[in-house]
Amino acid sequence: MNLEWMAWTLPTAIFFVVIALMLVGMTIWQILSPSVPRRGFLPIETTRGDRLFIGLLGSAYIHIAWIAFTNLSLWIALAIALVWLVVVMRWG
Amino acid sequence: MEKWENNRAWFLILPVFVIVAFSAIIPLMTVVNYSVQDIFGPGQRFFVGMEWFREVIHDERLHSALLRQLAFSCMVLLIEIPLGVLIALAMPKKGWGVSACLVLLALPLLIPWNVIGTIWIIFTRPDIGLLGKTVNDLGIAFDHTARPLDAWITVMAMEVWHWTPLVALLAYAGLRAIPEAYYQAAKIDGASSWAVFRHIQLPKMRGVLTIAVLLRFMDSFLIYAEPFVLTGGGPGDTTTFLSIYLVKIAVGQFDLGPAAAFSLIYFLIVLLFCFVFYQALQNVGTGESR
Structure with missing residues (x-):
């Protein structure tokens, strides 16, 4: 199968593999111990999946804001996004 | 918690997936x-x-297109949702009038989007258009090809004419689903028609109105064909919404990279x-409706 039209690059491939692994991991986690909706610091009641979605969406916006307002390395933005993701998943 | 009794259901969602x-x-x-x-290449x-x-994030023209788009979508929601609910409330509840209203309301929804643009170009032309000529004959200068405000009014009018029926149909479906017992109870309590609307009809329409707000927001935020045909983004770029600007970059200039980055931000x-609207509307009126 020729995937040249999709114009793959190594960084984007890694990005999608990580997202896919997260989804698979979340599914297995859900089967082993089903998530119960709860309320953390977010203003809404969330399940684990909701928090992952909020975490990923927030991470995307952190990166966009980083590009918009600074010229510093994107690795710092990635680190902030990871911290945000962990905080939302644990205390969100 | 036993949730995995019938795994065959998963095969049914496989085609959708x-x-x-x-x-x-x-x-x-x-x-x-x-x-x-x-x-x-x-x-x-x-x-x-x-x-x-x-490059895209620092593009001034994108900033103004985004602001224009937000203003357009907010106006669409502010006009179409209340107007749609009002139309639904005014519609007959039984008899031949129901079918007549439903058919009349559905007509604008059945017309292809680019045809809608063409209809409104002709309708609002200052020289031969029924509306454009009438307004000009009344002494009000109106030309959507030359004046930005006129272009906006025309695009808004077209959008409201095209899509308010969808909101009205959804709201009407929501109203029809309310059991008669609620109205009888309200009548016994001597509730005013405003109280009936506020505490029975509006909370019961929450589900359909959520769908209406989400659909209308997304559709109006992604609007392309109608304003492209009607104004082409002009005069100047006063009606260049996000999608029109995106297509200019992607197809007009063939800058696939910036267009892709733009699409992702979009x-x-x-x-x-959608997430914020969905969450907000999920929590509106929960006290009354449950």
Whole structure:
């Protein structure tokens, strides 16, 4: 199968593999111990999946804001996004 | 908690999953790939990292297109949702009038989008259009090809004419689903028609209105065909909405990388708004309706 039209690059491939692994991991986690909706610091009641979605969406916006307002390395933005993701998943 | 009794149900969602994968996920992945490369042709592409995102985010014309788009979508929601609910409340509840109203309301929804643009071009032309000529004959200068305000009024009028029926139909379906017992109880309590609307009809319409707000927001935020045909984004770029500007970059200038980065930012904005709207509307009036 020729995937040249999709114009793959190594960084984007890694990005999608990580997202896919997260989804698979979340599914297995859900089967082993089903998530119960709860309320953390977010203003809404969330399940684990909701928090992952909020975490990923927030991470995307952190990166966009980083590009918009600074010229510093994107690795710092990635680190902030990871911290945000962990905080939302644990205390969100 | 036993949730996995019947796993055959998963096979039933498999076709949907495959269709969504081919129609949405794979194209989205391709757009992500394009957004980090400079593409000159098949096999001629170079990785540029976040360069296109940086360029697009700092683009002044994109900022103004985004503001224009937000203003347009807010106005659409502010006009279409209350108007749709009012129409639904005014519609007959039984008899031949119901079918007549439903058919009349559905008509604008059945017309292809580019045809709607063409209809409104002719309708509002200052020289031969029924509306345009009448308004000009009344002494009000009106020309949507030359005056920005007129162009906005025409695009808004077209949008409201085209899509308010959808809100009205959804609201009407919501109203029809309310059991008669609620109205009888309200009558016994001597509730005013405002109280009936506020405490029975509005909370009961929450589900359909959520769908209406989400659909109308997303559709109006992604609007392309009608204003493109009607004004082409003009005069100047006063009706250049996000999608019209995006197509100018992608097809007009064939800048696939910046267009892909633009698309992803556009997608993230829509995703955020829909999530916020959905959550907000889920919590509206929960006290009354449960």
